[in-house]
Amino acid sequence: TWTPAAFVDTTVATLKEQIGDGKVVLGLSGGVDSTVAAILLNKAIGGNLYCIFVNNGLLRKNEFESVLHQYKDMGLNVKGVDASERFLEALRNESDPERKRKAIGNAFIEVFDDEAHQLTGVDWLGQGTIYPDVIESVSVNGPSVTIKSHHNVGGLPDFMKLKVVEPLRMLFKDEVRRVGKEMGIDAELLGRHPFPGPGLAIRILGDITAEKVRILQEVDAIFINGLKKWDLYDQVWQAGAILLPVNSVGVMGDERTYEKVVALRAVQSTDGMTADWVNLPYEFLQEVSNHIINRVKGVNRVVYDISSKPPATIEWE
Ligand code: XMP
Numbered sequence: 032t033w034t035p036a037a038f039v040d041t042t043v044a045t046l047k048e049q050i051g052d053g054k055v056v057l058g059l060s061g062g063v064d065s066t067v068a069a070i071l072l073n074k075a076i077g078g079n080l081y082c083i084f085v086n087n088g089l090l091r092k093n094e095f096e097s098v099l100h101q102y103k104d105m106g107l108n109v110k111g112v113d114a115s116e117r118f119l120e121a122l123r124n125e126s127d128p129e130r131k132r133k134a135i136g137n138a139f140i141e142v143f144d145d146e147a148h149q150l151t152g153v154d155w156l157g158q159g160t161i162y163p164d165v166i167e168s169v170s171v172n173g174p175s176v177t178i179k180s181h182h183n184v185g186g187l188p189d190f191m192k193l194k195v196v197e198p199l200r201m202l203f204k205d206e207v208r209r210v211g212k213e214m215g216i217d218a219e220l221l222g223r224h225p226f227p228g229p230g231l232a233i234r235i236l237g238d239i240t241a242e243k244v245r246i247l248q249e250v251d252a253i254f255i256n257g258l259k260k261w262d263l264y265d266q267v268w269q270a271g272a273i274l275l276p277v278n279s280v281g282v283m284g285d286e287r288t289y290e291k292v293v294a295l296r297a298v299q300s301t302d303g304m305t306a307d308w309v310n311l312p313y314e315f316l317q318e319v320s321n322h323i324i325n326r327v328k329g330v331n332r333v334v335y336d337i338s339s340k341p342p343a344t345i346e347w348e
């Protein structure tokens with residue numbers, strides 16, 4: 032039978048044998064998968080693991096600073112790279128969902144490659160790919176139809192010529208969390224909701240500006256903190272807010288407003304392949320909606336997404 036402890040033992044032993052004195056570079060995302068992959072590799076090869084954590088400017092509010100801190104506390108050899116401007120530039124005036132993903136994927140590869148080039152003698156690329164990523168890449172992004180390109184699979188540029196090591200390739204998310212727990216990773220970090228690689232860019236429908244990112248970060252923080260305050264966070268598989276490319280008429284005091292609409296989304300799932308919207312309490316939705324509209328300048332309307340996957344997807348883009 033599969034146990035997290037046995038998985039850690041055999042995986043660390045296999046990684047030691049496979050990598051030997053080699054060096055591995057790994058991109059941390061702040062999420063559970065890349066973190067667990069990094070800790071496994073760290074156990075196997077220690078200081079020969081070089082982690083890079085890129086701020087693409089599309090992370091949640093304050094995420095870059097706080098997560099970088101946590102990584103250092105975990106003893107990981109990690110470099111934080113703030114490339115926000117570069118990503119915003121790459122996304123300028125781009126509103127097509129697939130082209131936004133491509134622009135982000137390309138910018139990420141450029142930044143990552145710049146950093147990797149500064150390291151000498153690296154021969155491996157570590158990745159936190161898990162089983163559903165493998166499946167979705169094969170079946171969804173087949174040769175004829177690309178529904179969504181998940182840039183964390185198959186995005187390796189030829190010129191990097193690195194061998195790939197993916198210690199979590201056979202695991203589902205709940206197993207990844209159990210392995211993380213087994214290795215003593217902080218429960219809060221392990222319980223974090225999944226967050227897409229392209230970040231808030233695919234939750235800002237249409238083109239991206241620094242101002243829209245700021246608005247969505249504020250809205251998202253109110254929603255997520257509200258879920259935590261109401262003890263709902265751990266009952267939800269994934270949650271977030273979407274900034275719609277729509278203005279609606281509202282009234283503030285005795286002034287007419289014409290401002291942005293945000294959608295809140297919370298889903299239940301086990302692997303992201305199918306998902307049901309969550310029946311959040313009306314009182315909770317009421318409080319969060321009031322906070323958002325009262326505190327976030329530029330938003331005058333909040334809606335709740337009641338679509339399941341399929342036929343909708345979790346993200347709107
Ligand atoms: P969808 O929207 O396809 O999302 O139902 C399923 C799960 O995948 C995440 N997601 C992504 N993750 N790069 C990622 O790393 C992406 O381009 C991407 N698109 C969607 C999404 O947040 C959900 O957990």
